[in-house]
Amino acid sequence: MTIRLLDESLINQIAAGEVIERPASIVKELVENSLDAGSTRITVNIGNSGLDTIEVEDNGTGMTGDDLPLAFLRHATSKIKNELDLFKIRSMGFRGEALPSIASVSRIQIISRTEDTEGVCAFLEAGQIIKMEPCAHTRGTRIVVSDLFYNTPVRKKFLKSPVGESRHIYDMVCRYALARPDVSFSFVNEKKTVFKTPGNNSLRDTLTAIYGRDYLQHLVDIRHQGSTLSLAGLVSTPELTRTNRRNQIFFVNRRPVRTPLLFRALDEGYKGLLISRQQPVVILNLSVPAESVDVNVHPQKNGNSLP
Ligand SMILES: Nc1ncnc2c1ncn2[C@@H]1O[C@H](COP(=O)(O)OP(=O)(O)OP(=O)(O)O)[C@@H](O)[C@H]1O
Numbered sequence: 186m187t188i189r190l191l192d193e194s195l196i197n198q199i200a201a202g203e204v205i206e207r208p209a210s211i212v213k214e215l216v217e218n219s220l221d222a223g224s225t226r227i228t229v230n231i232g233n234s235g236l237d238t239i240e241v242e243d244n245g246t247g248m249t250g251d252d253l254p255l256a257f258l259r260h261a262t263s264k265i266k267n268e269l270d271l272f273k274i275r276s277m278g279f280r281g282e283a284l285p286s287i288a289s290v291s292r293i294q295i296i297s298r299t300e301d302t303e304g305v306c307a308f309l310e311a312g313q314i315i316k317m318e319p320c321a322h323t324r325g326t327r328i329v330v331s332d333l334f335y336n337t338p339v340r341k342k343f344l345k346s347p348v349g350e351s352r353h354i355y356d357m358v359c360r361y362a363l364a365r366p367d368v369s370f371s372f373v374n375e376k377k378t379v380f381k382t383p384g385n386n387s388l389r390d391t392l393t394a395i396y397g398r399d400y401l402q403h404l405v406d407i408r409h410q411g412s413t414l415s416l417a418g419l420v421s422t423p424e425l426t427r428t429n430r431r432n433q434i435f436f437v438n439r440r441p442v443r444t445p446l447l448f449r450a451l452d453e454g455y456k457g458l459l460i461s462r463q464q465p466v467v468i469l470n471l472s473v474p475a476e477s478v479d480v481n482v483h484p485q486k487n488g489n490s491l492p
């Protein structure tokens with residue numbers, strides 16, 4: 186048996202196996218990057234359930250022509266510098282893995298511009314930059330991911346039906362839009378705008394933009410300030426229930442999370458109010474000191490470890 190070091194593109198494809206499970210995972214990573222770039226407007230535009238194209242455009246800080254190639258290198262990040270930073274993560278990303286992973290299983294076109302440099306445009310195939318040139322653009326970044334899994338056909342076979350994948354993407358964009366009512370999110374599917382949130386920092390207005398007015402009358406504001414923890418959001422009265430947990434959305438420090446601990450806490454809170462199998466609608470953000478959660482317990486960062 187000979188042991189050898191794997192080449193970079195294979196390493197990236199293996200990492201993509203962890204991080205990029207389906208088209209919605211790409212949407213998640215790109216939206217998180219746009220949020221970390223301080224964007225106030227983010228548009229997600231998908232074609233054929235994200236399998237043909239996923240386009241995310243933001244008005245964030247953008248990247249310079251020098252930084253852009255670095256963004257596609259593994260373990261290259263602008264978000265943490267040392268071990269200390271790792272234990273008080275305030276950004277959504279920090280692993281420096283998402284873009285090289287996505288690039289290794291798709292074709293990418295990216296255009297970016299910072300406030301004081303000229304725009305730059307690059308094309309990548311299977312993780313390699315094949316063309317890069319200056320181009321005109323407003324401040325921010327537009328990234329178009331096409332032909333997902335074109336070079337990993339087995340992966341493609343494991344995907345759900347196009348309707349299933351679209352639903353995953355829809356849920357993903359909803360979650361981030363509700364996590365960040367201060368940012369205006371637009372979601373466009375097959376050239377049709379599905380929703381556009383106002384970005385006015387009102388959770389109720391954001392919710393109305395996504396689900397319509399009917400929900401609102403059955404939702405109660407929750408606001409609790411403890412000594413180190415605080416809880417804020419909306420929870421439904423027993424008149425508004427569902428039969429699954431799809432509309433139970435939790436954030437920890439505004440990062441969407443799915444953890445059994447919070448579902449259990451919710452079940453406990455509603456005990457005696459609902460008949461079995463009825464599930465309340467909940468959108469709740471738990472704020473805790475950054476150093477008291479470890480977001481680094483899962484490559485997709487969605488099951489963070491609470492104390
Ligand atoms: N939309 C964007 N606007 C500005 N800079 C961006 C954008 N997307 C990516 N970048 C830059 O590219 C770098 C690499 O992005 P990538 O998503 O691969 O890693 P990360 O966000 O640092 O960590 P993670 O792998 O945990 O997401 C980021 O650190 C950031 O500096």
Ligand SMILES: [Mg+2]
Nearest residue numbers: 214218278283
């Ligand atoms: Mg990232």
